[in-house]
Every structure is written in structure tokens, then in C-alpha cells.
Amino acid sequence: MAIVKLKKLTFCGLISEKSTVLEKLQQLGGTHLIPLKEDGLTPAELAQSRQAENAGKALKYLKRCANKRHQVHNTKDFDLDGVINAVLTIQSGMRTLSDKRDALQKRIKEIEPWGDFRLPEDGLRGLNLWFYIVPERLMKQMWAVDLTWQVVHKDNLYSYVVVIAGQEPPASSMPVARTHTGKVPLSRLKDELNQIELTLQDLQAERESLTRWIALLEVNLAETANRCELWLAHSLTLDSDALFMIQAWAPEEQLAVFERFAKQHRLALMISDPEAGDTPPTLLKNPEKLASGEDIVHFYQTPGYFGWDPSVAVFFSFALFFAMILSDAGYAALFMLLLAGKWRALGQSRKGLRLRMLSMVTLAASLVWGVMIGSYFGYGPAPDSPLETLKLLDINDFDAMMRLSIFVGVAHIALANGVMAYHRWGKKTAFVPVGWLAIVIGGFMIWQVSGPHQHLIQQLGYGALAVGCLFLLMFSSERTVVKPRDWLWVILDGFKSLTGLTEIFGNVLSYMRLFALGLAGASLALTFNQFAEQIYHAVPGAGLLLSILVLLVGHVLNLALCVMSGVVHGLRLNYIEFYKWSVSDEGYPFKPFSKKGVGND
Template identity: 40%
Template structure:
């Protein structure tokens, strides 16, 4: 199991030592800080330096970079850029609203409120009426005028003490601000907008200096956020966090240097600690894959290695072409030679590269096993034809192989769940693993001359496993109604098991589709070569290049999507992996976490 054990700790110390504590804890990089004081203005704060830099870099006009950073204040530049960005966004929003208001008020013209009308208790009311409704104006309204019109409507202004309630249409809400005042406000917004753009252009001289200060600014922002998660009372502060149990000596040494008190305890059963997956080497690629979908619970198990192995196998089975594998290896090698290691990257850090090499190798292995090179089978006389173990065009064989892989995958998942479960839950998981294995054996024994014994074994496993699983489900229910519902749920899982197993036929379907498409492009190129004299060679080459490029891209997309789907949906559904929350180490931006540095 690669889930590192963690402990809960609380650090206590004088308030003046809080900054030093946070700085050294960030350098150590092994704490997952839990909030003690939720001040939303601090907790919601996140590093904004990259956003400020992106805003300045997006300026259409930029100044020459400053050669000296003596007058450069990174915090001030960041704050100014974010202030300008926020104000520009607010100005644009207000300007859009003003333009809409001006468009509505334009037909009425500029009608300031007349003090004489107000003194006599009169008001202006505005209506937009179709031409044919003018005849429906109430007779008691004598002070009204059509101030504008078009082919369909008339804009009518009415003078009356109260709002007329028998008008043929509802009144228009024009607001209390006159047209000229809105126009003046729009001009003010434009002027302020120009001033802000000029200020933004002036700040662009510090883009290079700000880029070099990103890491420091983000570390400072992270410490500010962490400070908001602590609690201060009477000159003392407290910091609560989770940490790997192996990091306890380093934390005790840090507390001794600063003069802090530290209290530690194990997590109670009712509390869910964050999960720190402690995988190293190539297994970290599986951890990264699993992180796309979920983080396993702290008291669950880590399926990272299983997900990695099965995903690589599934991807290779979908591609299954040695020629495509060579192309993938060539592209990966070219990209790898051009790539520079990232700052702070740990040696052997598992990113996309180890996984990419494995996927290319799996594609090549399946391609050699089926004897397929760019959609064509090697002739029997070719020396590498001896490596061919499977006939990729044999429907029956490849379908059975896909179902066999599905049965093994789901059975292993159910056995892993049984290993960690307790009581009746363990019996239920073991029963379903027997159901899956027995159903697979019974199914594969059909139409086999030697399948009588295999069929009997499979049917026995299927029956015994189903009995055990349903019995365990009934025993876990409460009361007669609860046990009946549990029995029904168990029976409903039987067709789900069949459906999940049949889902692995997508491996056969995708592989066959890719092989058929490659063969079709080969045949089309061959016909073009023989049917078009002169330019046939060029056209055939273009068809092969474009066709196989398209097929390679589609195959990679299908292998990635469906290879992950079979792991995330089918496998994790039967494995009993509970979802947890990730361990987020409080660390320096470009430094690896403590667990990876300690190796």
C-alpha cells in the first residue's frame, strides 16, 4: 500500500514567531494545513502574480524592458496591475450599461425635469406605442406628444400627475438621469479608461523583472493564505496541520529551533485525513493517472500501479501496430531532446514522459504480437514474422481475448476490495469475484471440445459466489424490508457485472476499426499508384501520409479515452476504492514536497 501514514499535529508559539514558523514550514514542505480561523478575506486569497504578469503582457503597446531593477517593487507592480485590471473590467461593464441606456433614451431626446412641472405636481411618463394604438389613447390625457417615430412605433411623452393606468401599453422605465448627464458620464469613463491604459503601458517596462519574481510572490501569497488559517489568542498563535509520520523528526527539530510547542495524535476513525500517495519511479505515472478521476480515501487502498499497468495494456491493444509505435517513439525522442528540465523538478519525476514511453512500447509489443506494420501483415517469410503470436483479423479470437482481459480486470478489482473489507462486506466482495471468474470460465468453455470440466468449474464458482454474495447482502440489511431491498440490489448487480464485462469488447472494436481504416488507406494508395500514371506516386504517398496520420491520431485518442474509462468506471466501481481528499503540502513553489526530497 502506497498511502503514507499521516498524523495530526498542532503547533503553538508566540505571535511574533508565526512568520518564521510559516517560512520554515514552507521550506520543509510536509504540512497540509487545516483552518483554525476562517477569515474569508485571507482564506480566499490566492497567488495573483501570474495573472498580473499575463495582464501586462497582453497590453497591445509595451515599453522597453527596464535594464535596472533598483526601483522595482514587485509587490507594488503586482498590486497596481491587478487594480488596473479590476478597474478596467468595472469600467467596461458600466460603459456597456450606459450605451444600452443611451440607446433606449435616444428617441426621447434630452428631457430634464422642469421645476415648474414638479411644483405643480406633474410628471413625465413615456410609452412606446404601435401606430395603430395611438387611437386608443385615453381621452382625459390632453398633454402628450409623439416625440419620435419609425415605421412601426411611436415614442409618446405624457404629462400627468399620476401614472395613467389605462394606457394600451406599459410605460417605459427611462430612469431619473437625463440624456446629457449619461453622455457626460460616458465621456468621463472613456477618459478614465485611457488613463488606465497609459498606466498599464507604463508598467509593462517591469514585465521581465516581474517574471523573475513570480516564484517569490507566489510563495509570499501562499504564506499569507496560510497565516489566515491559523488562530491568534492573547499573544499566542496555533497552527493545525497533517504531516507524514516519517516527517515527525524534522518537525520536532523545526519546533525546537523556533521555540514552539507541538502536540501530535493519530486520526480518530470518524475523521478523514488527507491522502498522501507515496509512489516513486514509474508508479507515480499511475498516481498521476488516478488523480485525473479521484484521490483514494486514506483508509482505502491505492490502485495506482494497477491502473497504470492495465491502461498501458489497453492502449497497446487498441493501437496494436508496430509501425505506429516507431512513429510514436520517433516523435517522443524528438520532443525529449528539445525539452529542458523544469526548475525544481525532482530526478526521475514521473510526468507524462515515462507514461508516453510505456504506451509506445505497449503499442509496439501488441503490433509485433499481431504482426501488423502500418495496417499490413508481414509475409510469412519475413524474419520478424516469427514474433507473431496472434491473428489480429480473427474476430472470434480477439473478442474472446478482450472478454478474458475484462474478466481478469474486474475479478482482480473485486479481490482487492475483499482484501480490505471486513465481515459480511468481505464475503460479498469475495462472492462477486467468484461470480466474475466463474462466469468467465463458463462462457469461455462454450464450443470447446475440452470445455466440460471448465464449464462445470465455472458454473460451480458462479453459483457459489452468487449465493455467498446474496447471503452477505441480506445479512447486512436491517429488518425484513431492508433485507429484501438488499437482496434485490444484489440481484440487480448480476446484469451489471455482465454489462461491465461486455464493456471490454470496446478494446476489440477500437483495435479492429483502426486496423480496418489503415488497410483501407493502404488499398486506396495502391489503387491510386496503379491507376494514375505519372503523379500516382506522389498522390499515393500523400494518401498514405494523411491517412495514417489521421488513423494514428484517432487511435491515440481512442486508446486514451477508453483505456481510462475502463479503469475509472468499470475497475474502480468493483474495486471498492473510496474517494478521499488530496494531501496538499504547504511548500515553496518550485521545490518538490518533503516526501520526494527525502529519498
């Protein structure tokens, strides 16, 4: 649950042994290479480095093909680069032709009512044809037009009018704007469309023919990626006539491994800490059962190396937010059944295992929350039933649920500022998140607390607000106070920081969406249930079938909306509200220079 500490490694060796050293370093793995050349890659080098990416694109494109050929496993006639280039050429050609076909179809549809005609090459003795699509309700205005015109086609809504005139009629004299038909005849457009269709069929046949290489592409994909990474590593070194040098970031806990590597290959090795101006990559380390939090974090923003790892906090807060938005134990149980059916399939890969754990925790939280509010596919538990005794909250109690949602928001943002204060401890700016922590808690105490000690607690809340504002006023500035006049700038920076009061309270109120979305889902489920019951009683015989259909369609729709809301807003509250107060710097992920095997994630 932390960002791994890294060291900068500088290897130096003989240029004649460079290829061997880089190959062995790739086999060893665990380093993030640092470019030592400022001029970057040439176009040829850039194209070569993208070959692995192209191989992946080609493989995906072939796998999406509906009709696949028998797989070839003999590598005798297999040309990896040739197959990749052929597939990508077909993909690009089919995309271009498909776009052109769509444009032609649209064009043909537009001019088809005018018929197949060709404009005279020598003109009409100074006259021209002007085309108008006139709605039937405006045709009366056409009779007032003092021009020569003719209706060439007519349907229920429009009349297709051709005007013969030397110059385009003024826009004010016509009921509608002119339509552009172009000079290409309809028959030629149709011939061109037919030719494109035939070409697309030929390309599709070539694509199907190339699907015979899918198995070999899968086998060679990892090898291609490894070869490209190794080739790219060659371009990152700093070379001279006799020596080469390469730098890399590596975990501090693995230094002994790299020291042995340097000794084994007779390399000079210098180990140093990150210096001022360095931007090391971010390597997150969490227990494997909670590691899916890393995937959620990387999806939006990788924290900076000198920051902190929010993975676990995001993991559990997302599960809680999703549960509060879903707000139905029946829906959660249904998803658990689906998860059970995919349990073994998800366990086949590392990413699948992470997703499985996140899903299990999220659905478990959803089930518990659904039982606590007593919602089962929109129905409440029967009176005096065991489930009724487990119902602790009423989702229709607007005041209580709103207070609970605000409390969750206060706790979440307080956690963000608390972690930020801990991370900055020892610096003057650590008092800034402490100030925000005091403000958000003090504001909640003033607003929500009631009971026999209400006056005392509210006084404590006002005191917390005052202390928080004082901290912001005095410690928001990083200026060094040398002269008395410097205090003026410190105070001004403090007032600038205080303008964030409206923002933090707005962020807290944003958590009311948990209650609003949960109530919306529960209300919609109840509405579908009531609608189905009304149909059942109102329509004898067929009412049962119709009510079942309403229940299925209604709950599937509601379930889809709830899941979409749970994912989108569950992540939003983490990425926008929580990150705003806890993750200050953006970093980039640690990418190990290591060999990849077939089937590895």
C-alpha cells in the same frame, strides 16, 4: 505503491513567536495545515490569498503576447502588485471589448442589407415600419398580402421587405416571421465598432509594454506564492492573548523531524492518530519511475485516505489499453521517434520525467502489441519474413479478438475486486468483492471455456457463480443481527446487491471497445493504403504524388483518431469500470505547506 500513513500534529506556542514559527515550519515543509477556525476567510483575506493565483494568470497572459519588449531585470521601478493588477485589468477589458465587438459585427452583418436609415423621431403619423427577410421561393405569397410594402434590397436567396402599417401584421398573414432591426442606425454601429477596435489596439499596446516585466514576474512568482501561503497559514491558527495553536497532518515516517522542530522552537507538540470523523488528505507514494500513475489518478479522482492507491494498476492498464486501441507497430515506432526527439526536453522537470516514463512504457507496449498482431502502417508482414514469425494474433479474427478483449475486462475487474477484498480483509464486507470476483470469473468460465474438460470447467463456473451470489446475499448488509427478524433485512440488502449483476457484466462487455477501436484503426489504415495504390495505378505520372498525399493525409488523420481514442477510452475503462469496483471513497490531495522555488513543479 501505497497511501502514506499520516499523524495529526498539534503545535502550541507563544503568540509573540507565531510569525517566526510559521515561517520556519514553511521552510521545513512536509505538513498539510488543518483550519482551526470555523468562520472561514473574510473577503479581504480571500482576495489576499488569491494574489499568487493572480500572479500566475498575469504571467501566462503576458507570455501569450506575440510581441514582447526587452526584459527589465532591475527591480528598482518594479511594482509587483501594480503590474499584476494592470495586466488582469487589461485582460478583463480586452475580453469584454472583444465580446462586444463580436456582437456588433454580427449585428452589422444582419442589418447591413437594409441600408443606413434613421427612423423619424416623431413617427410616421401613426404608422410603423416592419421588416421581413423573405426567401425568394416565398415572394409569391407577398403579392397576396393586402398591405403597403416595398423590397429595399435583394440578393440571390432573399428579398428584404419593409411593410408600412400601424400595427404589426398578424403572423398568419406573412410568409415569414418579423426581423428585429432595432433603432440604432448602421452608421452609428459602425462608428461604435471602430471605436472599440481603436480601444483594443490601445489595450494591446499596453499589454505589449507590460511584457517587459515577464522576467521579474517569473522570479517573484514563487516568492508571491510563498508569501500568500504564509499569510493564509496565519489565518488558520487558533489564537488567544498569550498562545497560538496550529494543527497539521504529517507523514508518520517524518515524526522525528517535527519532534526536533518543536523542541528547537520551544513548542508543545501533541501527536495523535486520525480519529473517527477525521478526513485526512491523501498522500500517494510510488517509485519515481511509476509516479506518473499518481498524476493519472489525481486527474479524475483522488482515493480516500482509508482506501488504497490504484496508481500502479492504472499506470500499466492504461498502457495496455492504449496499445490495444492503437494496434499498429508502425504508429508506435513513429511516436517513439518523436519521444526520442523530446527526450532531453522532458527531462528538465519532474512532471516531464514522469510523462516521459509513462510515454515510454505506453509506446513500448504499443510496439510489442503491434508486432504481435502484425500491423505496420496498415500493412502486414511479408510471408516467411522474421516479422511474420512474431505475429501471434490476427486482428481480423473477430471471435479470437473478442474473447481476448473480454478476458482483459474480466482480469481487470477481477483485479479491482481482489484488491478491494484484500483491503477490507478482516471485515464482513470483505466477502462482497470476493463474491463479485467469483461471479465474474465463473461467468467467463461458463461462456468461453472449451475443450476436453469443458463440462467440468463449466460446472466449476456454475459453482463459482453460486458461491458468489451466496456471498452477496449474506454479506452485503452491514446491519447487526440481534433478532431473527433482522435476517430479513440482511437478505433484502443482499437481493439489492444482486441487482448489480447486470452492471458488472455490462462493465465486462464494455472492454470490447478495445477490439472494436483497434480494428477500426487498422481497417482505416488499410483502406487508405488501398486507396493510394489504386490512385497510383489509375493516374499515370501524377499518380505517385497523389498517392503519397493520400497516404500522408490519411495516416495523419487515422493516427490522430487512434491517439484520441486511446487516451479517452484508455482512461475511461480505468475511471468508470475499474474505479467502480475498486475505489469506493473519494478523498482530497495532500498539499504540503512548504516554500516553493523558481522552476519547481
